[in-house]
Amino acid sequence: MPSTLVVLIGPTGVGKTELSLSIAERFNTCIVSADSRQLYADLKIGTAAPTPDQLARVPHHFVGTLKLTDYYSAAQYEAEVMKKLEELFKEHEVVVLTGGSMMYVDAICKGIDDIPTVDKETRELMIQRYEEEGLEKLCSELKLLDPEYYQIVDLKNPKRVIHALEICYMTGKTYTSFRTREIKKRPFRIIKIGLTREREELYNRINRRVDEMMEKGLLEEARSVAEYKHLNSLNTVGYKEIFKYIDGEWPLDFAIEKIKQNSRIYSRKQMTWFKRDTEISWFHPEKKEEIMNHIKNLLS
Numbered sequence: 001m002p003s004t005l006v007v008l009i010g011p012t013g014v015g016k017t018e019l020s021l022s023i024a025e026r027f028n029t030c031i032v033s034a035d036s037r038q039l040y041a042d043l044k045i046g047t048a049a050p051t052p053d054q055l056a057r058v059p060h061h062f063v064g065t066l067k068l069t070d071y072y073s074a075a076q077y078e079a080e081v082m083k084k085l086e087e088l089f090k091e092h093e094v095v096v097l098t099g100g101s102m103m104y105v106d107a108i109c110k111g112i113d114d115i116p117t118v119d120k121e122t123r124e125l126m127i128q129r130y131e132e133e134g135l136e137k138l139c140s141e142l143k144l145l146d147p148e149y150y151q152i153v154d155l156k157n158p159k160r161v162i163h164a165l166e167i168c169y170m171t172g173k174t175y176t177s178f179r180t181r182e183i184k185k186r187p188f189r190i191i192k193i194g195l196t197r198e199r200e201e202l203y204n205r206i207n208r209r210v211d212e213m214m215e216k217g218l219l220e221e222a223r224s225v226a227e228y229k230h231l232n233s234l235n236t237v238g239y240k241e242i243f244k245y246i247d248g249e250w251p252l253d254f255a256i257e258k259i260k261q262n263s264r265i266y267s268r269k270q271m272t273w274f275k276r277d278t279e280i281s282w283f284h285p286e287k288k289e290e291i292m293n294h295i296k297n298l299l300s
Contacts, residue, residue, distance in 0.1 A: 003188040010195030011267035015285035034099030046238035078107035111184030
């Protein structure tokens with residue numbers, strides 16, 4: 001049987017974690033995380049990272065491996081996971097990849113463009129300019145240097161805007177010139193399973209999940225990392241809103257409601273992204289045996 005990567009994806013709060021554990025146990029294998037925030041060791045509660053019990057059930061890779069101050073990119077993730085998969089497939093015929101970070105999933109399934117690594121000096125300069133001049137100024141600059149990318153980039157996402165400018169300044173070329181969108185051939189088979197729920201059902205789960213995070217200590221976790229709130233690692237739903245409370249800008253109840261609202265918005269963005277992929281077979285998370293049989297049939 002050829003080496004097979006089972007890719008389990010879906011929006012935040014849909015139920016990927018428990019099902020990924022069941023699939024890994026059924027096929028006696030391990031899990032590779034495709035969650036860009038679970039990589040950070042200090043963000044366990046707000047990222048719904050696997051618990052010690054879950055980590056004991058199934059070996060996980062790419063969970064809790066980074067410090068908040070570490071620079072990390074989708075390109076690094078692709079290189080490191082591809083190397084790890086080469087090792088894992090010597091021991092397992094099947095490996096499970098799961099997570100909701102769309103770019104990380106695509107990095108492994110399709111590959112990402114071979115964009116130059118940004119040097120430390122350029123990165124630090126652009127971060128300093130962002131902090132001093134603000135995002136709007138950088139967006140105007142991107143419009144001049146790479147108008148094509150300016151038309152499609154999320155102008156509210158500082159990471160995307162800054163990275164494009166870093167490449168422009170470092171190479172003297174447009175960021176667009178490096179975006180070939182060529183799909184890389186992988187040395188293993190890929191089975192994509194998507195999890196979905198009715199919108200109201202999903203939203204209720206997301207709301208409950210946020211309440212549970214608060215009960216588990218999200219506020220205390222956010223306080224413990226607040227000194228790093230300017231870093232990209234903490235530019236994420238859950239922490240951004242709590243920092244507004246810590247800074248005295250929002251009352252706590254309002255911050256919690258904003259976490260729920262922004263999590264629901266993010267779930268819609270995830271589904272929009274995933275729905276473009278015609279290779280994904282969609283299931284309700286409670287159809288566990290149906291999903292297992294689907295995988296078995298494709299493996300046979």
